Every structure is written in C-alpha cells, then in structure tokens.
Amino acid sequence: MILEKAGFEVFLAEDGEKGYNLAQNLPDLILLDIMLPKMNGIILLKKLKEENLTKNIPVMVLTNLGQEEIIKAAFDSGASGYFLKVSLNPNELVKKINLFLENPNFKMDPKTLVFD
C-alpha cells in the first residue's frame, strides 16, 4: 500500500515458495521477511543467490527478528541490507528502498547493526 503510493510497482508473495517464483520475474529489489511459511527467508535468500538468474537482485531483509546469529546468517547468505520493521516508519522505508535501487551494489555493514 505504502510502496504503491510511493510509485513502486509491487508484487507480493505470502510464502517463501511464492517468493521464489516471483523472483524469477527479475524485480529490481526484493524486500524479504524471514519468518515465512513454506520456506524461511534465509533459505530463500540462499537459493536466490545461488542461481545465476536471480543472484544479482539486491535483497533487503525486513524483519522483526534481531538476533545476532540471524543477522549474520542473512549477510552471509548475501543480503544487501537488514532492517527491523518496527524501527522504520514508512517514509524511512521508502528512503532506504530508493537507496538500494540507486545503488544495487551497496551493502550495509553488519557491524553498524545493533539489535537484540
């Protein structure tokens, strides 16, 4: 809703498997939750980064899980960014999205993240 208002074309997947299928359409950016039915976000991320077709699509992890191990797993699996949903207001989210769209190769430094 917010994203469409901001002018983005948005495709929504309710579970990891659907997310994998949608990714085959080569979006410019993927916003990835971790707690997903059927296939969790980390496994999906690994899969996308292993395949030639999808490995260059930047992925922003958007979750409310803040454990260090999970953050590490996300970056190790190829995430470009990691954000706590609860900390971002819609305006900030749009700003971050634009940042990643303008710089597809940008990667956040995991060390700047401090969560749980």
Next chain:
Amino acid sequence: MFHKTLYRQLIKIFGSEDKIPKDLYPLFQAISDTYLHADEDRVLTVRSLEISSRELENLNTQLQSEGERIEKEVEERTQELSTERNKQSIILSGIVDSVIAVDLQKKIILFNKAAENLTGYQTAQVIGKPIDEVIKLFDNATPISSETFCPSQTNSFEGIIYNKQGLKILGLNQKQAYVDLLTGQIKEGSVSNLGCILTLHDVSKEMQLEEMKLDFVSMAAHELRTPLTSIKSYLYIFLRDYAKSMDAMQNSILSRINIATQRLVSLVENLLNVSRIEKGTLTLSLLLFDWVKNIDEEIAEIIDQANDKKITLEFIKPQSSINVLADKFRINEVLSNLLENAVAYTSPGGKITVWLERKGNEVITHIQDTGEGIPKNALPNLFTKFFRVSGILEQGSKGTGLGLYIAKSVVQLHKGKIWVNSEFGKGSTFSFSLPCTKS
C-alpha cells in the same frame, strides 16, 4: 552314337564298331546315357563349385570390409565412451551434491568428491563396501534402513524411488550432517548391475537455522514487534494522509496513540536489552568517532522537545574534537536517555547544560538540569531495575525504570563509570565517563 568313354571300352572289347553285337545296342545306349548324365553332373558340380568359390571370395571381401568398418566403429565408440566417462567423472566431482551409486547387492560403485566431503570417507575406502557400513540415515531420531532409502531393483522400475528432506546422516567417526535425499533407479539397472543412484543435498546450515531454539525473550520481542509495526506504520500513514481533514480533537487522540505506541516500542527494546544484560550476552560494536560531533547530533534530536517545553538546552562545546572508541548506537541510547530524563524532570523555564571534561585518557560527559532533583534516599537505588523515584505504586512516574539500569550497564561495558550528583528541589547532574584517545 555312344558316349566316348563307353565307345572306347567297346572297341577295346570287340575290336571294331561293326563287331559290336547289334542286339546289345539298347543296353549299351542305356549305359551311354548314364555316362552322359554323369558328365553333366560333373560339369554342374564343377560349375557350382566355381560359382561358390567366386561367391565366397566376394563374401570374404565384403566381410573383410565390414569387419574393418565395425572395428573402426568400435574404436570410435570406445573413445566416445571413454570421453563420456571422463566427462561424467569431472561433472560428478564438480557438482556440489553428493552422488553415491550402489550395485544390486547395495555395494558402493560410485562415490563422488562431494560425498567424500559430506561423509568424511575417501572414495577408495568405500568402493565395494555395503552402503550400510558407510552411511547411516535418520529421519528425526528414527534410523532408516537401506532397504527403504535404497530398495532392491523391482521389475524395471525407472525413476525416483525415494525422496525425503531434512534427514540426518552419519558418516566416518559419526560425522554429522543434514541432507535432502533423492534415490533413483534406471530400468536397465537389473542387467547392468546398477541398484540405486543416491543424490544427497547438504542442508546442514538451513537445518541449524530451523533448529536454533530462538530464545524466549527474542521470540517475545519478535512477537511484540510484529503488531507494533502494524500499529506504528498504519498510524503514521493515517496521520500523514488524513491529519488535515481531521479536527483538533481527533488529531490529538491519534497523537496520543502514536506517543503511546512509541513508548511500547521503546519498552520492548529496553526489555530486550535488560534480558541481554542479565544473560551477559550484550555485545558492543566499537567504532572510533568524534564524541563532540556526536553530542551535537544528539542534542539536535532533542532540541525541539526542550523548546516545546520552554527549556533552554545548551552544549558547551570544546574547541577540538575528542575521539572515543565506543558502540555508537548503544552509547547514544544512554545519552538520549539522560537528555530525555533531564527534559522530563525539568519544569518550563528551566535549563539543561551539557559539558565535557577531559581527565587523562577519559572524557566525562556531564548533563546538568535545574529540575526536581532526586531525594537522598533514592540515590543508592537509582541505577537499579524498575526503580522509580516516586515509588513503584505511585502513578505519574515517567519511563519504565529501566533506562538508568541499562545506561549503567552499557557505560560499564565501555569500561566507564556513571554517577549522579543531585539535590532535591534544585536539580541533578548525571555524569558518565568514556575512554578516549589522546588528543
């Protein structure tokens, strides 16, 4: 008249032709006929021998060239097979998944590089061994027999005969991993002594993530953050898009909801911090940065709040920068907590002053207010959990009572100290030290 051989014989016997008895002519004619037939037969035989011999020669030539052609083909095929085998070998050794093939007796006939890595065995060690002796598979804790995951060939079945995910595999010296297993069979298996082909996909890392018992507090935080995100986001959008079309009362109501939501969000984060502090698992990500500039930025965040309450907020800024090695995020939580407290406990018209003091290789930050001050009896417990100056049961206390406890823990993790000087009714000065680099 008569066959020449018979004629010669008759002349020998009777002397001349006219002496041959004429009544014996029929008999001699019959005999002559048989000689003729014999001649014909002989000619035929010779002729057919001649033909056969020619045919045989042709056949031989054909066979020879056929033979040569076949030899060439066999050579080419052998070369192809060899190349194919080499290609397969390279492919198998290069693919990430483990491939194990067994014969009809379930003995291992193929074991690629990935299988070596997965199980800890070398290929040479396992070729010819029964698969039971080499790997053990478990579905959760239940062992799976080789007859289940690698069944005996049944009547030209071709395809996937077993497919299970998330199995535990034990290899050499109980080397453990998790795999998705796919077992296939081909219908030529029974004639080529090929039992099954097992493909094992290593999912150990993924399983670890699944098995990770997300601790209660982290899960509770996640569960709390999830609805909070919704409330916060939708409220934000609503206020952004509809504030203008609402009256003052409506806006005020929503504003209060917003503030309360913010408080909840902070509370969740604070509870999480406290839990980590208690467990000793709070970690710092240290960065070198200019402390002076940092205070400037933090004050900029809170200046509006102070102005709204008509409180003067001043930072006595030193001339030079001071570099500290600290966890920027966490130490700023401390700084903003202290600044917010100062604003909260200072009445309109009051003043908050921030200044720095260098002492050896430490920088001390002082935050002084002209607020309510703290009663003497409250001072010893000020930095403890859930402590409120006004007493636990009394309404109106601001905050959760966690801020100072967390502030103390964070400052101590930085090898600093935190303390307060206060006089009830006059104001308080909260101070904390941080190690800094020599200027």
